Amino acid sequence: MTNALKIHPQDNVAVALRDLAPGDALEMAExxxxxxxxxxxxxxxxxxxxxxxxxxxxxxxxYGESIGLATTDIQPGEHVHVHNLRSVRGAAKR
Amino acid sequence: xxxxxxxxxxxxRQDGRVxxxxxxxxISSCGCALHAASMxxxxxxxxxxxxxxxxxxxxxxxxxxxxxxxxRYGRHPNVxxxxxxxxxxxxxxxxxxxxxxxxxxxxxxxxxxxxxxxxRRTVEKGVALARQMLQQAEGWQREPCPVSELTIGLECxxxxxxxxxxxxxxxxxxxxxxxxxGGKVILSETSELFGAEHILARRATTPEVAQRLMETMRDVxxxxxxxxxxLMGKQPTPGNVLGGISTVEExxxxxxxxxxxxxxxxxxxxxxxxTRPGLSFMDTPGNDLASVSAMVAAGSQIVVxxxxxxxxxxxxxxxxxxxxxxxxxxxNMQEDMDIDASPIVAGRETIAQVGERIYGFCxxxxxxxxxxxxxxDHAEFALVRxxxxx
Numbered sequence: 171m172t173n174a175l176k177i178h179p180q181d182n183v184a185v186a187l188r189d190l191a192p193g194d195a196l197e198m199a200e201x202x203x204x205x206x207x208x209x210x211x212x213x214x215x216x217x218x219x220x221x222x223x224x225x226x227x228x229x230x231x232x233y234g235e236s237i238g239l240a241t242t243d244i245q246p247g248e249h250v251h252v253h254n255l256r257s258v259r260g261a262a263k264r
Numbered sequence: 265x266x267x268x269x270x271x272x273x274x275x276x277r278q279d280g281r282v283x284x285x286x287x288x289x290x291i292s293s294c295g296c297a298l299h300a301a302s303m304x305x306x307x308x309x310x311x312x313x314x315x316x317x318x319x320x321x322x323x324x325x326x327x328x329x330x331x332x333x334x335x336r337y338g339r340h341p342n343v344x345x346x347x348x349x350x351x352x353x354x355x356x357x358x359x360x361x362x363x364x365x366x367x368x369x370x371x372x373x374x375x376x377x378x379x380x381x382x383x384r385r386t387v388e389k390g391v392a393l394a395r396q397m398l399q400q401a402e403g404w405q406r407e408p409c410p411v412s413e414l415t416i417g418l419e420c421x422x423x424x425x426x427x428x429x430x431x432x433x434x435x436x437x438x439x440x441x442x443x444x445x446g447g448k449v450i451l452s453e454t455s456e457l458f459g460a461e462h463i464l465a466r467r468a469t470t471p472e473v474a475q476r477l478m479e480t481m482r483d484v485x486x487x488x489x490x491x492x493x494x495l496m497g498k499q500p501t502p503g504n505v506l507g508g509i510s511t512v513e514e515x516x517x518x519x520x521x522x523x524x525x526x527x528x529x530x531x532x533x534x535x536x537x538x539t540r541p542g543l544s545f546m547d548t549p550g551n552d553l554a555s556v557s558a559m560v561a562a563g564s565q566i567v568v569x570x571x572x573x574x575x576x577x578x579x580x581x582x583x584x585x586x587x588x589x590x591x592x593x594x595x596n597m598q599e600d601m602d603i604d605a606s607p608i609v610a611g612r613e614t615i616a617q618v619g620e621r622i623y624g625f626c627x628x629x630x631x632x633x634x635x636x637x638x639x640x641d642h643a644e645f646a647l648v649r650x651x652x653x654x
Binding site: 171172173175177178185186187197198199200214215216217218232233234235236237238250251252255256257258259 | 429512517518610611612614615
């Protein structure tokens with residue numbers, strides 16, 4: 171059952187197509203990644219999960235483009251969101 | 265559904281351009297002429313109302329811009345004739361508008377309500393003229409035309425979480441297919457590009473194109489700041505973050521991916537026709553009516569519109585194709601939707617496959633198959649107005 175979507179071939183993150191639980195193996199329409207990628211934590215629907223190791227300071231790629239920089243080393247299967255990804259263009263003034 | 269299909273059945277006009285419909289445009293040159301124009305269009309199958317409601321008590325710049333844009337409706341390749349319905353005392357010079365339309369290949373007639381003796385006489389004459397124009401157009405034959413003759417407007421509205429993951433990426437795949445055939449696609453909605461302009465600028469074919477894009481963004485930001493609006497200050501919103509959007513780049517990319525991944529060849533003013541094959545960006549508001557109306561003025565024969573929540577709007581002279589990535593919206597509003605992109609979210613179809621489906625359907629629409637919005641007589645129209653009405 172497909173549970174994640176890699177939007178562009180160059181992306182290093184995928185989008186969860188349903189709520190993923192720790193231990194779930196990612197399955198995509200293109201096939202099951204080899205070696206398997208296992209969700210390391212809960213990934214809610216619509217949120218991002220790392221497909222490759224992403225080093226601190228490296229570019230996070232979705233839609234084939236940069237959506238910002240990693241603020242820590244990220245492992246495959248980890249949740250990628252505001253806690254480990256920052257904008258290059260600027261953050262909201264809150 | 266064959267992505268290598270590279271022709272469609274279109275109408276080759278005298279100026280060499282290609283139309284996909286044979287329509288009469290009934291253009292009101294001011295709000296006071298709108299009712300008579302609408303009565304004409306409602307009585308003739310194939311006559312479409314271009315419902316301009318300005319034309320008076322507006323800045324000169326707005327009136328000039330409206331004249332230029334309305335004239336492009338009259339000269340549009342989907343239009344085989346047009347009627348300009350004028351009151352007679354409006355600021356917008358209806359004779360100038362009719363003359364500008366007459367520079368194109370299709371006939372045009374100016375009907376002035378005050379000179380013709382009122383609403384009924386204007387409507388009677390307009391109905392007769394529109395029928396005559398359509399009768400003369402019956403001789404037009406469709407012929408095979410290359411996809412490179414197509415200009416496609418790209419729009420998204422009523423977006424939801426499925427827009428960024430399904431319908432917009434699929435529309436991007438479609439855009440890449442059109443560009444690969446030498447066609448033109450127009451990306452628009454300047455306010456939605458904020459946060460990703462540096463990414464699109466990197467894809468510009470020349471430094472001048474990149475610079476024009478950045479200047480366009482800066483001008484809109486300054487213009488809006490003067491009205492008290494701060495486009496960048498609150499992005500992404502707390503709701504976006506809850507839904508999984510982490511940065512403003514990611515949010516903007518979810519919108520602009522409609523344009524696919526090919527180089528940015530030009531930056532166009534509001535309603536300006538593209539001249540270069542490939543992906544152009546047009547400076548329009550995010551407002552769906554004002555944006556679609558401008559892309560059609562620029563010569564788009566067809567518009568493809570993604571909508572998660574379900575927007576039914578159309579355009580008077582160009583078919584508008586609706587794509588939704590939300591299965592519930594497709595089920596709920598099926599009569600308004602053309603393409604179901606939700607199998608991407610269900611994991612049953614890839615983005616590339618849905619992009620190919622949109623491509624196949626778009627060429628059938630170019631052949632003459634009506635869209636959902638056409639079957640329901642949607643003909644929404646609006647132009648940007650920068651100055652006050654006084």
